[in-house]
Amino acid sequence: MGHPALGRRAAEITDVNDPELRRLVEDMVETMIDANGAGLAAPQVHEAIRLVIFQAPAHRSDPGLSEAEAFDHTAPLTVLVNPVIEVLSPEREGGWEGCLSVPGLRGWVERPAHIRYRGLGLDGKPIERVAKGFHARVVQHECDHLDGILYPQRMNDLTKLIFESETKHWLEPSA
Numbered sequence: 001m002g003h004p005a006l007g008r009r010a011a012e013i014t015d016v017n018d019p020e021l022r023r024l025v026e027d028m029v030e031t032m033i034d035a036n037g038a039g040l041a042a043p044q045v046h047e048a049i050r051l052v053i054f055q056a057p058a059h060r061s062d063p064g065l066s067e068a069e070a071f072d073h074t075a076p077l078t079v080l081v082n083p084v085i086e087v088l089s090p091e092r093e094g095g096w097e098g099c100l101s102v103p104g105l106r107g108w109v110e111r112p113a114h115i116r117y118r119g120l121g122l123d124g125k126p127i128e129r130v131a132k133g134f135h136a137r138v139v140q141h142e143c144d145h146l147d148g149i150l151y152p153q154r155m156n157d158l159t160k161l162i163f164e165s166e167t168k169h170w171l172e173p174s175a
Contacts, residue, residue, distance in 0.1 A: 001102050001150060005043040010050045010146045013081050016124045021051070025079050025122060028053050035100050038138045041145030044101050050082045052142040056135045075135040080127060083119035083143050087112040088130065095137055097151045098164065106167055108160035109151050111140050 013021065024047060032040040032053060039054030056075035093113040096106045115136045118128040131139055141151060152161055162170065 003043075003046055005046045005048040006101055006145065006148065006150065008048065008148045010041075010043050010048045010148075013049050013051060016081055016120055016122060021081075022122065024051070025053065029077070031100075037100055038134075039142040040100065041142045043145045043148075050146045052080050052083060052139075052146065054078055054080075054138045054142050056138060075129075075131065075138070078127070079122050080117070080119040080139075081122070083117055083139070083146070085140060085143055086116045086118075087114070088116055089114040093133070093137070095134075096167065096170075097137070097141060099141070099151055101145075102150060102152065104164055105152075106162055106164050107151055107155050108157065109137075109141075109154045110156060111137055111154070115140065117143070 015021070024042065024045075028040050028042070028045060028051075031045065032038075032055075038056060039052060041053075042049045042051040054075065055077040089112065091113045092110045094108055094110040097109045098106050113136060114130070114132050116128065116130050117139050118126065121127050144151070144154065152158070155161060160170075
């Protein structure tokens, strides 16, 4: 948080065949996996271009992940160049989000529950999918980075911006 690449709109990618783009994607995938992340946007690694990677793996161990946000087989490891999101329903869902660019914190964020996204894969072919739950949340979170937005800017109630170590108090049933 604070790096200039995270605070501005990222540039469109004009050449998906650029070998440097492939190298960047390999590095991003390794970084995301090492950090146990669900996604990563190029601005998070100080590259101000419109590129995101994400997945919704079955082994996610996020506390408080609702049934609606559970694993979605339609969200395998995906590389998306120049993504565009279309909201398909006015319904919103709240969920706890964390971010590699805002380490040690979690925040309750409400987002559109049903979206369509499209962009290009690294092979230059179009990708278009409909997403709900965690799949929709992670895509929106990562695409926000491309517009210079961090999840705390999406929060309606900053009293729900907490240290990760305190999530147990929000997720345990009340006595």
